[in-house]
Amino acid sequence: MAAAAANAPTIPVLDLGPYLAGAPGAAEATAAQLRHICETIGFLFIVNHGVPAGLVAETFEAAARFHALPLERKLAVKVNPVLQGYMPLRGSTTRTSNLSTGNKPNENEAFFIKRRGEDAGAADRWPEDLPGFRATALRYYDAMDALAQRLLPLYAAALDLPADYFAPLCDDPLTGLRLTHYPPAAYGANEYGIAPHSDSSFITLLAQNKVPGLQVRTPEGAWIDAPVVPDSFVVNTGDILHRWSNGRFISTPHRAFNTSGGPRYAIPYFFHPNPDTLIDCLPSCAVFGEAPRYEAMTVEQYMAWFRGQNYDHVRKANAA
Ligand SMILES: O=C(O)CCC(=O)C(=O)O
Numbered sequence: 001m002a003a004a005a006a007n008a009p010t011i012p013v014l015d016l017g018p019y020l021a022g023a024p025g026a027a028e029a030t031a032a033q034l035r036h037i038c039e040t041i042g043f044l045f046i047v048n049h050g051v052p053a054g055l056v057a058e059t060f061e062a063a064a065r066f067h068a069l070p071l072e073r074k075l076a077v078k079v080n081p082v083l084q085g086y087m088p089l090r091g092s093t094t095r096t097s098n099l100s101t102g103n104k105p106n107e108n109e110a111f112f113i114k115r116r117g118e119d120a121g122a123a124d125r126w127p128e129d130l131p132g133f134r135a136t137a138l139r140y141y142d143a144m145d146a147l148a149q150r151l152l153p154l155y156a157a158a159l160d161l162p163a164d165y166f167a168p169l170c171d172d173p174l175t176g177l178r179l180t181h182y183p184p185a186a187y188g189a190n191e192y193g194i195a196p197h198s199d200s201s202f203i204t205l206l207a208q209n210k211v212p213g214l215q216v217r218t219p220e221g222a223w224i225d226a227p228v229v230p231d232s233f234v235v236n237t238g239d240i241l242h243r244w245s246n247g248r249f250i251s252t253p254h255r256a257f258n259t260s261g262g263p264r265y266a267i268p269y270f271f272h273p274n275p276d277t278l279i280d281c282l283p284s285c286a287v288f289g290e291a292p293r294y295e296a297m298t299v300e301q302y303m304a305w306f307r308g309q310n311y312d313h314v315r316k317a318n319a320a
């Protein structure tokens with residue numbers, strides 16, 4: 001793993017406690033901090049977010065139990081073209097980032113859950129005989145859905161929009177939970193646990209990992225290790241919010257390795273607005289006299305493009 005630069009900037013910590021408790025002035029103050037972070041680094045830790053530590057621990061454990069199943073049982077729920085189910089080791093290759101080209105397939109396997117509202121996701125994409133797995137994953141999913149919705153007014157205020165601006169555009173959101181396993185690996189040239197990329201999301205919520213391995217690229221181009229902040233979530237801006245904000249909020253590249261010698265799991269939750277929400281330059285982000293930097297696209301269109309680039313089984317299906 002490349003060494004992190006000396007004296008590199010750190011990833012800021014945002015305390016959500018006062019905002020979530022409804023303390024007077026907290027929404028404005030927290031949004032102002034969020035704005036600064038999103039305009040300068042695009043990655044933060046949140047603490048006092050209200051998600052029970054026990055639920056996070058149970059979800060990591062559920063991820064480990066799933067990946068410990070024999071391969072044929074995992075292949076029985078093999079991933080479908082809309083990314084539900086099990087993606088085998090090296091089933092994805094990062095192609096949406098121009099930071100590193102010629103990437104080899106990513107050294108990870110993952111179980112993807114994607115549902116809408118009360119729906120539990122594709123019924124035939126859940127493993128059989130794994131007690132509690134589905135219930136835990138969906139409880140965690142619920143907690144992430146709720147947290148994402150609580151964050152939306154902060155993002156709106158941070159972008160000088162009315163607090164409820166995103167609510168109708170994100171009330172039936174396209175979300176996903178990914179339970180990733182990175183086996184320990186000796187990485188050769190162009191090999192990563194997950195290659196440098198930015199997420200497709202509006203925001204990503206990534207539970208703090210006890211096994212290090214996540215690195216974040218600063219705007220100056222240095223790769224810094226994400227430190228351990230107990231009971232936190234890493235939150236990062238993804239490409240959809242970057243485009244929507246006309247580039248104002250940075251969609252920061254990151255990558256991950258596992259050189260720990262043991263297994264490493266990650267449980268990111270990806271939040272996108274409603275599929276038919278048009279990602280067109282936000283009114284507060286237009287620059288007078290200039291055309292928007294990005295072409296307008298619905299969330300659904302953007303996601304289809306992103307999946308087709310990075311997931312080998314989707315590329316194959318699209319090519320057939
Ligand atoms: O493994 C990690 O810590 C990060 C995973 C990640 O960036 C992703 O799945 O998009």
Ligand SMILES: [Fe+2]
Binds near residue numbers: 254
């Ligand atoms: Fe990511």
